[in-house]
Amino acid sequence: MSSRLVALIIAVAVALPACDDTSTPSLIGIGTTTTTVRIVFLGSTARRTDLPPSAQACVTGVGATHIHPSWRNFAGIPLQAFPPDRYEITLDDVPVATRVSFRVNDQNACDENPTGAVTRDILANGVRLTQNTTTPGNGEEPGYALMVAADGAVSQ
Numbered sequence: 167m168s169s170r171l172v173a174l175i176i177a178v179a180v181a182l183p184a185c186d187d188t189s190t191p192s193l194i195g196i197g198t199t200t201t202t203v204r205i206v207f208l209g210s211t212a213r214r215t216d217l218p219p220s221a222q223a224c225v226t227g228v229g230a231t232h233i234h235p236s237w238r239n240f241a242g243i244p245l246q247a248f249p250p251d252r253y254e255i256t257l258d259d260v261p262v263a264t265r266v267s268f269r270v271n272d273q274n275a276c277d278e279n280p281t282g283a284v285t286r287d288i289l290a291n292g293v294r295l296t297q298n299t300t301t302p303g304n305g306e307e308p309g310y311a312l313m314v315a316a317d318g319a320v321s322q
Contacts, residue, residue, distance in 0.1 A: 198316040203260045205233060207270050208287040211247040214274045224276035227304075234309075235268040237261055240302055245270070262316045269301040269309035283307040293320040 209231070217225065231253050234240040237260065245253035253272075260266060270284040279285065281304045285297040290312055301309035312322045 198262055200259045201262050201314055201316055201318050202256060202258045203290050203314055203318065203320070204254060204256045204292075205245075205268070205270070206289040207231065207245060207253040207272065207284060208251060208289070209253060209272055209284065210251055210274055211249045211253065217274070217277055221276035224280055224282050225273045228271045228273045228276065228282035231270070231272040233268055233270050234301060234303065235260075236266050236301070237264075240269075242271075260314050262314060265311055265313055267299050267301055267309050267311040269303065269307050271303075271307075279308060280304075281307050283309065290314075290320045291318050293322070295320075295322055298322060 211231075213225075231245045231247070232242045233245055233255060234242055235257065243255065245255050247253055253270075270288060271282040272284050273282055275284045276282045283301075283303070285308045288295045288297075288310055290310075291314070295310045295312065297308045297310060299309050299311040300306035310322075312320050314320055
């Protein structure tokens, strides 16, 4: 056999097993199904002292400031406080190119919403979001819907 034919056979033999490997995309971004999103809530980490007594049941029910993401069946996940005025969480399993939603609940929002659902000051990968959907909770609660590209770009 010629050396070119031998080289071709070796190249094909090495490449074929890689064709069955679906865990590693051949091009960056191709085949990616999830990406990372950092959710930031710009809100005071100290509990407000001016909440009316009527908000006490909500404050007790909300507990720690947390998020309910749709791709995790709206399970509650605590946000990390960064005093004095920010909470955040980085989620590394957000579906790509799929409409997802989430809700943030905070005790300080109990006078604006009876469930403590936050309706402003939320960012996803640096993009300020507008409250644009409802999520399941105690009835329908205000939330956010968005789509994320494989590179982390957020659209609403």
